Amino acid sequence: MKALKSFVSAAAICAAGAVSAAELEVTHWWTSGGEAAAVAEFAKAFDATEHTWVDGAIAGSGGVARPIIISRIIGGEPMGATQLNHGRQAEELVEAGLMLDLTDIAEAEGWRDIVNPVRLLDACTLDGRVYCVPVNIHSPQWLWLSHEAFAKAGVDVPSDWFEFVDAAPKLKEVGVVPLAMGQQAWQTELAFNAIMVAVGGTELYLDVLSNKNADTAASAEMTKVFEAYDAARRLSEGSNVNDWNQATNLVITGQAGGQIHGDWAQGEFQVAEQVAGEDYTCLPGLGVNEVIATGGDAFYFPLNDDPDIEEAQREMASLLISKEVQVAFNLKKGSLPIRGDIDLSAANDCMKKGLKILADGNVLPDSVNTLSADTRNQIESLMTEFWNDKSVTVEAVQAAYVDIMASAD
Template sequence: MNKLITAAAILAAAMGSTSVARAADVEVIHWWTSGGEQAAVSVFAREFDALGGDKWVDTAIAGGENARAATLQRILGGDPPGAAQFNPGRQYEELISGGQLLDLTDLATKENWATVIRPASISAACLVDGHWWCVPVNIHSWNWAWASIPAFKKAGVELPTSFDDFLAKAPKLKEAGIIPFAIGGESWQINGAFGVIQTAMLGLDKRQALLKDKDMSIAEGPDMTKVFEEFRAFKQFSDDGSANRNWNDTTNLIVTDQAGIQIMGDWARGEFGVAGKKPGVDYACLALPVDHPTVSTGGDIFLFPKNKDAAVEAAQLKLASMMISPRVQALFNNAKGSMPVRDDVDMSLADDCMKKGLEIIKDPKNIAEDAGRWLSNDTTGQMNDLIAQFWSDDTMTVADAQAKYVDILKAAD
């Protein structure tokens, strides 16, 4: 009888152990759908599956706003995914306050995230009130102009050293049958380009005073008037096909030497990589002005909604650990076009553009904190709409656009 009891107890213990350690599917929602983005996210999927047991289940939804909305709907509806991509900032603050995210603090403490992740502003997006609620996976910067080297050679002009210099050279590009300035029609693309020009013209101190501190003397002043005037000057050098074009098709105009420059974040570098193009030969990554370059510290984070299944929770923690590991950071960011969030990774595969970004970011004085840390989704959406309207509607005056910009900042929460 005792032997039967003992055998039953051993079997039960073994079954319990198997239950805890069983494999789980981890559904990951993200918006990486372009060629370069798919190459990058496949690194995560491949490396996670290679760990054994648990499986990455891919749910790609085109458009960041659409993917975030789907994630929020799933969480609030009681059917959360295993992980979801967001941008660092205020997009997920209600999920934190509502207790709907898995607390990663024990894992982060064990792996010393607070020390290895840099700069500090990257950690701040996930480290809230002493707890880690997400994992940052890259440093993306908006502050780049991507240039076709053959296009500028065809026009007989050197690469620009500033945005003013580009405007002076743009007529030569146009005369050579090249689209001087490539831009897509989505509002976030247009506002993003506006923000890069704004940073270059205002400088980092005034930019922060404007967007973080809501300094109305800057918003209403002559410096912002010049920003709107400069941005409008770019319009004459764009093409008629821009209205319905997405960002990666716009990047392809640079890749195929049909256009001179595109202002776009460094995720564009992945598109050049997929096309087999080489920096310094086929294209240039320009941080303008070249005598005072800046990078912004945007990027992507992954959060992990709470799940009642212990196996899924264990897999979520395994996925978070893998995403921040030195090996995966190197592989993923080389594919994505972004910079790793830690500086102890093997960067032997880094191309010249990544090396340039890493050199710029070494000096804190060159870092522009992402405006999404300060502005709510609603405020950002209003700015997107305003700048897109200013771009498309030539009847809107600079004075009218600046006045509306001021009103948005005054009402910003």
């Protein structure tokens, strides 16, 4: 069977080489320093074929880029390939028949045997057909800490979220913002879910976000999560930045003590030539419950009536999941590879922490995989309002959250 898969895969690649070279416009929202370095590895690998990567970076977060991407596809002006998060974001586009079916490539190359965890491939699958190629695993449940900031305050670098909160007054005394936080809605929702894992635990997290249990959302255990989130928003006063990488830079430069953010922050530390364990500390699960949620990015390929474009799309899909490209990209991105069969001995300490957690099976689904875009938008709006309006009480925000979860899909 493996020999047959290899033959079919080789035949597909040869067929791709038989057609004319094509230019593929690739849209994505990777524009920070670390992200740009990572996506350049994809472009370099694709340009080494007979085809050409035409970069279509969209400045801003995914919340800015996704509506533009979706509008173009629906409006009949599709790009050659586009980044989206694997999960439910492209569900309606797939159902409308607007995305290229990659099932033949996935089966020929044995994607189901190499994607780890396999739920990432399931997130690309609808009615048994594969419509995207997952390219990384991103976990949002990390606390990033500046050694410079804590040295300035004369306190030890915390080992978990609770020690971080206890050290916050000392940071304030020396003019350091305890918690850096960008003002985009998805960042505040990310922080809330990370605190839910740390303070509430994994069972509560799963019951709320996977089972959509409104009773659990209304529980006393969940109240503790909201109280911790209330404390967090007060620790961010003075942060005053918008983009996530600007918040990360506050940590890199010692202007802020820490940041709750995803593992893609590693890319910014690497560009700044900081060393994990020496210049900064990374705590998965905020140092309390060492787990990672397996969200991440995938590439979709909108349907195109040009056979040269389609063959180039198929070749790109195969290339993005290849061993060599997975290593080169993820080492720059700070994310974990979706392949379980590659050598990452060059990984830094933070990535090694994530790899061990993944190997141990301490993984959770990300909310992007369990909640519809509409439900997530409602939660993001609620969390942003609560974060920025200190007059909103814990009781009020929890009640509103319960209402959202009661009708979540």
